[in-house]
Amino acid sequence: MxxxxxxxxxxxxxxxxxxxxxxxxxxxxxxxxxxxxxxxxxxxxxxxxxxxENKEDLFQRLFETKFNDLIERINEAASAEGPCIPRLKGIIAGAFELAEENGAAVQLILQVLFSAPQQGPSLDRQKLMRQRFKIVEKVIRHGLDNKELSGGDSQSLTLVFLGIMDMHMMAKSNRMETRLSSELALSLVDLFVAGAKYRALPETNLVSPYAF
Amino acid sequence: MxxxxxxxxxxxxxxxxxxxxxxxxxxxxxxxxxxxxxxxxxxxxxxxxxxxENKEDLFQRLFETKFNDLIERINEAASAEGPCIPRLKGIIAGAFELAEENGAAVQLILQVLFSAPQQGPSLDRQKLMRQRFKIVEKVIRHGLDNKELSGGDSQSLTLVFLGIMDMHMMAKSNRMETRLSSELALSLVDLFVAGAKYRALPETNLVSPYAF
DNA sequence: CCGTTTTTACCTAACGTTCGTTAGTTGTCG
DNA sequence: CGACAACTAACGAACGTTAGGTAAAAACGG
CATH class of the missing domain: 1.10.10.60 (Homeodomain-like)
Structure with missing residues (x-):
């Protein structure tokens, strides 16, 4: 019934x-x-x-919902109180959580963001990219301002940060058994801020979730 | 002839x-x-x-040619003599060169690597990904062995490295005016190995090619 | 070296299928 | 009754593909 x-x-x-x-x-x-x-x-x-209305309308409404889910998740972590680095960790952890909960949604989002310029329905990829970019960049600029971070301007660091994040979500899309844990998220940010250079200091010890 | x-x-x-x-x-x-x-x-x-033979054959032959161009370029830099870090710089620089010379080819490659699992003609994305991955991983494992690098296992670091590289090529695909110079390549590897943490040491000074 | 045959590189014109989409109709409820 | 939510059945357009033909160049036998 x-x-x-x-x-x-x-x-x-x-x-x-x-x-x-x-x-x-x-x-x-x-x-x-x-x-x-x-x-x-x-x-x-x-x-x-x-x-x-039609196929395109279906896609756009579907995509919008899922993309907003991601933005919301990222935004929440980004607007937390306190220093920059934990907030960056929250951003990746949030994205990873969503990827674990709803892998298909994340796949859809990445697919749109990284598809050919004129592929699929007319969506303003640059605007979508920018939306996410701006949120992360704001956190990173904050980190640069209080000397938590250095090594480049806010846009460069943001691009690197997003590259690290997206590549891992992409890896999960290709091999769904790849676990994107919150521990991994923390390690990735540690690597991002501390680098992969050998030194005696306490260092991150990243273990790949992506086993070939 | x-x-x-x-x-x-x-x-x-x-x-x-x-x-x-x-x-x-x-x-x-x-x-x-x-x-x-x-x-x-x-x-x-x-x-x-x-x-x-048909549309798929056309695509596959086209793709194979362009993908081999990229692999060749990366392989050349990867098999150079000497320490790991300059070789990593060569890898990114080589990929960036190709992106500058033949933007469309790089767009095609990224599009295939990052597309949905069953999208387009049947290509073994995982195999392609792995091919590139293995080349970079070998260099990084070498760097880990002689303590040039640390911070994680070779697979983790490779994934991060590729994320940084691909995100920049993707940025160029979205905005072709973005210049992927060899100086940028060097800076990115410096950031990769030294991190974005503020410290008094001589540091990279990355300037984004990706202006919003 | 010339006449014949074969192969190469292209053409016009269609074929059958699948696509996204819609007109028109029916059953169900408040 | 009338609004809602579903159906059957078809539409025209675009798709990938192919059958069949032609003009010229290449290969070949005497």
Whole structure:
């Protein structure tokens, strides 16, 4: 039977979004057909057009939701109180958490951010990239200001930081058994700030989650 | 030589590969049609099927060529004599050079490496990733062995290193005016080995090529 | 060296399939 | 009854692909 009380809303819409996430994240936008999506959701085609304008609208609404989840997670860690380095750790840990909880969503996001310029539906990749970039850069600029960090301007360091973060999420996308633990997140930031140079000081001891 | 006089070599094949590179790198595999490719090359459709088995064969042969260019460039720097750190600098510098010379090729490569698992033509992404990974890892393991480097196992450090490298090439793909100079390559490796922690020692002074 | 055959490099014109999309209809409830 | 949520059935367009043909160059036999 349909829903008596609470849920009440559009079970079909949710099923469509779930199915679309699964398929888009694995096959990409053009590689996934409307027919596959509705089949995965167990509904018929006009139902999709009842809830969504068209294929692109479905993708955009799906993507927006998932991307906002990530931004929210990162933003939360970024706007914490205190020094910069723990906040950076929180950012990576937050992103890693999301990747563990919802691997498909993270796959979808990375896929969009790193796809060809004119690929897929029209999304302003640069704007999306910038959105995330700005959040991290603000934290790093803060760290540079109180001499917690050095070694380059805020934009350079941010690009390096995001590279480290994204490469690990990408590694998980390729091999889902790769665990992105919060311990790993902490180690990565330690490596980021202390470097990979041998010295006698207490050093990070990173262990790769990415075993070949 | 097959051709005594001028042209008469498979000019059409070269034009097709050029056109395909331009389009695939910008629109992706599924986003590019055979018709666009032949139009860009100024030939007719059967000509494409004369030189290539099908669309997938065209893509694979194009990709293989460009990927081997990158591997070759990286391998050359990796197999140089001497300590590890200059070799790492050579690796990034080599990749950056290629990105400056042939931006479209690098875009194509990154697009394949970072695309969704079942997207596009069947290519063994993991194998490709591993190929590049192994080359860099060997250099880094060497650095760990003679205490040039520390801070984690060879796989962890390699993943971080590749993340830094790829994120910069990705940034250039998004904004082609971004210059990936060899000076930047050196600075990035310095940052990689020395970290972003403030200290009185002689430090890298990275300046971002990626201005928002 | 010349006439014939074969191969190369391209063409025009279509084929069948799959795609995203929609018009029109029906059953269910408040 | 009328709004909602689903259905069946088809549409036109775009896709990758191929059958069949042609003009010129290359290879070859006498």
């Amino acid at each position: 349909s829903t008596p009380g609470l849920a009440s809303t559009n079970e079909a819409e949710i099923k469509l979004l779930d199915s679309a996430l699964r398929l888009f994240s694995q096959q990409g936008y053009e590689g996934t057909s409307i027919r596959e999506i509705i089949e995965g959701a167990g509904v018929t085609r006009p139902v999709l057009y009842y809830y969504f | 097959s051709t005594p006089g001028l042209a008469s070599t498979n000019e059409a094949e070269i034009k097709l590969l050029d056109s395909a590179l331009r389009l695939f790198s910008q629109q992706g595999y599924e986003g590019t049609s055979i018709r666009e490719i032949i139009e860009g090359a100024g030939v007719t459709r059967p000509v494409l099927y004369y030189y290539f």
